[in-house]
Amino acid sequence: METIEKKSAKNAEVKDAQSVVILFAGDSGDGIQLTGSQFTNTAALLGNDISTFPNFPAEIRAPQGTLAGVSGFQLHFGSVNVYTAGDVCDVLVVMNAAALKANLKSLKKAGTIIANSDGFDPKNLDLAKYPKGVNPLTDGSLEGYRVITMDVTKLTRLCLADSGMGTKDIDRSKNMFVLGFIYWMYNRDLNFTIEFLKEQFKKKPELIDANTKVLKAGYSFGDTTETPMTRYNVKSAPMEKGTYRNIMGNQAAALGLIAAANKSGLKIFYGTYPITPASDILHELSKYKNFGVKTFQAEDEIAGITSAIGASFGGALGITASSGPGIALKGEAIGLAVMLELPLVIINVQRGGPSTGLPTKTEQADLFQALYGRNGECPAVVVAANSPSDCFTMAYEACRIAVEHMIPVFLLTDGYIANGSEPWRFPNAADLKPIKVEFAKAGAEKFLPYKRDEKLSRPWAIPGTKGLEHRIGGIEKQNETGNISYDPENHEFMVKLRQEKVDRIANYIPEVKVEQGKEKGKLLVLGWGSTYGSIKTAVRDSLAAGIDVSQAHVKYMNPLPKNLGAILKNFDKVLIPEMNMGQFATVVRDRFMIDAIRLNKVQGMPFTAEEIISKIKELAK
Amino acid sequence: MSAETTNPEAKLTAKEFVTDQDVRWCPGCGDYSILKQVQSVMPEIGIKREDIVFISGIGCSSRFPYYMETFGLHGIHGRAAAISSGLKAVRPELSVWMVTGDGDCLSIGGNHFIHLLRRNFDIKVLLFNNEIYGLTKGQYSPASPLGKVTKSTPMGSVDHPFNPLALALGADGTFIARSMDRDPKHLREILMRANKHRGTALVEIYQNCNVFNDGAFEVFTEKSSKKMETLFVEQGKPLIFGENADKGIKLDGFKPVIVDLANGASANDLWIHDETDAVKASILVRFFDKADKPGHLPRPFGIFYTEDRFTYEDALSAQVNEAMAKGADLDALLRGKNTWTI
Ligand code: SF4
Numbered sequence: 001m002e003t004i005e006k007k008s009a010k011n012a013e014v015k016d017a018q019s020v021v022i023l024f025a026g027d028s029g030d031g032i033q034l035t036g037s038q039f040t041n042t043a044a045l046l047g048n049d050i051s052t053f054p055n056f057p058a059e060i061r062a063p064q065g066t067l068a069g070v071s072g073f074q075l076h077f078g079s080v081n082v083y084t085a086g087d088v089c090d091v092l093v094v095m096n097a098a099a100l101k102a103n104l105k106s107l108k109k110a111g112t113i114i115a116n117s118d119g120f121d122p123k124n125l126d127l128a129k130y131p132k133g134v135n136p137l138t139d140g141s142l143e144g145y146r147v148i149t150m151d152v153t154k155l156t157r158l159c160l161a162d163s164g165m166g167t168k169d170i171d172r173s174k175n176m177f178v179l180g181f182i183y184w185m186y187n188r189d190l191n192f193t194i195e196f197l198k199e200q201f202k203k204k205p206e207l208i209d210a211n212t213k214v215l216k217a218g219y220s221f222g223d224t225t226e227t228p229m230t231r232y233n234v235k236s237a238p239m240e241k242g243t244y245r246n247i248m249g250n251q252a253a254a255l256g257l258i259a260a261a262n263k264s265g266l267k268i269f270y271g272t273y274p275i276t277p278a279s280d281i282l283h284e285l286s287k288y289k290n291f292g293v294k295t296f297q298a299e300d301e302i303a304g305i306t307s308a309i310g311a312s313f314g315g316a317l318g319i320t321a322s323s324g325p326g327i328a329l330k331g332e333a334i335g336l337a338v339m340l341e342l343p344l345v346i347i348n349v350q351r352g353g354p355s356t357g358l359p360t361k362t363e364q365a366d367l368f369q370a371l372y373g374r375n376g377e378c379p380a381v382v383v384a385a386n387s388p389s390d391c392f393t394m395a396y397e398a399c400r401i402a403v404e405h406m407i408p409v410f411l412l413t414d415g416y417i418a419n420g421s422e423p424w425r426f427p428n429a430a431d432l433k434p435i436k437v438e439f440a441k442a443g444a445e446k447f448l449p450y451k452r453d454e455k456l457s458r459p460w461a462i463p464g465t466k467g468l469e470h471r472i473g474g475i476e477k478q479n480e481t482g483n484i485s486y487d488p489e490n491h492e493f494m495v496k497l498r499q500e501k502v503d504r505i506a507n508y509i510p511e512v513k514v515e516q517g518k519e520k521g522k523l524l525v526l527g528w529g530s531t532y533g534s535i536k537t538a539v540r541d542s543l544a545a546g547i548d549v550s551q552a553h554v555k556y557m558n559p560l561p562k563n564l565g566a567i568l569k570n571f572d573k574v575l576i577p578e579m580n581m582g583q584f585a586t587v588v589r590d591r592f593m594i595d596a597i598r599l600n601k602v603q604g605m606p607f608t609a610e611e612i613i614s615k616i617k618e619l620a621k
Numbered sequence: 622m623s624a625e626t627t628n629p630e631a632k633l634t635a636k637e638f639v640t641d642q643d644v645r646w647c648p649g650c651g652d653y654s655i656l657k658q659v660q661s662v663m664p665e666i667g668i669k670r671e672d673i674v675f676i677s678g679i680g681c682s683s684r685f686p687y688y689m690e691t692f693g694l695h696g697i698h699g700r701a702a703a704i705s706s707g708l709k710a711v712r713p714e715l716s717v718w719m720v721t722g723d724g725d726c727l728s729i730g731g732n733h734f735i736h737l738l739r740r741n742f743d744i745k746v747l748l749f750n751n752e753i754y755g756l757t758k759g760q761y762s763p764a765s766p767l768g769k770v771t772k773s774t775p776m777g778s779v780d781h782p783f784n785p786l787a788l789a790l791g792a793d794g795t796f797i798a799r800s801m802d803r804d805p806k807h808l809r810e811i812l813m814r815a816n817k818h819r820g821t822a823l824v825e826i827y828q829n830c831n832v833f834n835d836g837a838f839e840v841f842t843e844k845s846s847k848k849m850e851t852l853f854v855e856q857g858k859p860l861i862f863g864e865n866a867d868k869g870i871k872l873d874g875f876k877p878v879i880v881d882l883a884n885g886a887s888a889n890d891l892w893i894h895d896e897t898d899a900v901k902a903s904i905l906v907r908f909f910d911k912a913d914k915p916g917h918l919p920r921p922f923g924i925f926y927t928e929d930r931f932t933y934e935d936a937l938s939a940q941v942n943e944a945m946a947k948g949a950d951l952d953a954l955l956r957g958k959n960t961w962t963i
Binding site for chain 1: 640642669670671672673674675676686687689690691692693694695696697700702703704705706707708709710711712714715732733736937940941943944945947948949951952954955956957959960961962963
């Protein structure tokens, strides 16, 4: 949204913009992710609100220049609050022809294309499957967009001509030229990136100089070029006062686990098997052995979870993580944990399914799997994070519930928030909710491993405690004694007891709130998980357009917040947008007999706010 | 560490390792004898009862933990190795015993088994091998011999069986031994040695399932054939067997050959057992021919191989301790490297 216009001293005019979406795209080897994250951090330091979403190719090293090899990094920053990485982009930065072809559809009308002309030579055009002799930069097909071309390769080589570096090494700095130019366009300081380069290349000072030089050259290219240009000012956003950092979802989840372990006095055991998009939690946690974290890269998914169960039996905070296919393999072991009534956190960073599905794309289609995907009557607690930084909060909550209630807890996140990032007003360790853990001690009476407290939670009796020797297992057991029991009445009693134990957790979780709009009205947009940003934006904009609509978002999926039913009954219609075929809508119908209207998208991509707005408009008629 | 924890109190008796649960194996099952030997060895190993944990998977043998008055976890099919590994990783000071069967360990749990061996967690593995599926009522197992007629193989099994100890050696196991349910004294000795080993100690125990596979190991256990068909190996001693200890085994290059001590062969030429010799162990585990094969070698019992190698939990703890010595500040972690204030 461009508002005020001024004239700059030189060739460029300067405008103010409320929010801007930039999509950097190029080969995996072009340093796209780095360029994106540098701009993100610089924008964040200036006080913009920001949301990012990287888009990785499915193959690790797809052939250079091809459509399959295009890597993207979308970022949305603004002087207003932003909740998503943006529906369409204002600026599309493309390092080659394939990047343009793959992403042109995401560019808004009259948007800006910044193209590296060197990436549009006949070879690259051919790789991008443009017909022979067709170059989109010159054939007029991009009329209607503002196209800025620059030969980044040539300009970078020129800049480092007397550096003594080889061409191959020089070409690696290309992304710095582009970054410098974008900094110029948005009037940003280069310092953050220069400091980053100093840190990054501590051991190779010649690379600090080279990259800084190219970065500055990109910036001055804007100042000196003859082409008429527009520069934009994006002022700081009205963020809540406080100290912020930028954080990605998987990173936030890891920190949440560490914080919970720290506050509960437990040590983390993280048993897992590599899988996209959950592995970054493992990478992150394995860095923090100084917190006593033990990570165990197991031989398979099943060993990942069963080793975590063994660790929990021993008094550690047992955690496992995976994505849908891996969770499927863990199903039987989750059942064991439900029977053993030991604390266990199971993280599912959801991706497109079924089977291998779309490993690098996002989806919310594992809610049923978390709620029901086991043999027998096997209820587990399920919580879901709604944004990158919320992964911290909900990972912390998952641990709290698991240890305070002696129960397995699922944490659902997904590829969108796991890899996406946003500013995070991080908490002080001292302000985090305390987590109470007490291991059982021997008393005067005979020890009963399944004797329960008011939460129906049983004692955590760890090996090494004299007088508490006991045996537990997956076979049905008698309450209190834990002895094997095949008695028919006892089985039904225990099935109901395990359900009641989960249900009672509703007394220990926060209620759900109507976040936007009236408490009672025509239409409530109800969401869960990562659709939060799109729904929040859509409802905000619809309210601004005078539509009577409200918004609520659920983070505790099982048990559900106690007041959810009452809230739903206050609205004529309930709309549930989900990145699946309507799983939560089915749960809502089952629990509350409310036939919510479904808005489903199963494309491996998050909702755009616009998609939700148009549904709201349709329903508001 | 496990073996070194001493018991300051009065020594326990085998009885104090018996639980109040009824033992539910079939009458005559070999498991009873093994249970009895384990219960009688426990007071001898000098570890407090509360520091001992028995972990199992699924199968007849996996009921074992319910009968041991220690800590116990009856897991799910095949996963005892992984459960034990997780426990041992966080509680290296505990004495962890895993009880498993040939189906549980070699079939559904095969993957965890080989990875346990290579990682060398300090876990004692008691593999009750009865060459059959007992709990599911009599299907052939990956240890059943070729041609075995069972409920699921009415025309005989066409599955080539595992040689469990060769598998374990191939997976870089650091303690590989075999014993049997019908030789309590030998079993006790091997269990004592397994307990002393720091690392994964695999004890394969031939166990008779008198209901579904009765007599599978008869030639090794019955008086009439035991002396001819078995070879009890002992460290530093020559390989001798036979009715009157009159047969020996010597190595002809890498080929083991049976020699007749009564007919002029010298005891000095015999193969001397060295449990630290990996090459010899790899030959010894291959003494696996069926007793009806002419000229077959006797089946060895005892400790085939031992190796002193670091355990996974020690290496993991060393890294964690090294990192923890540098300190940990939760606020610094939450804050990260780049912050800004509004
Ligand atoms: S089925 Fe066989 S192994 Fe199982 S308890 Fe009965 S005799 Fe023992």
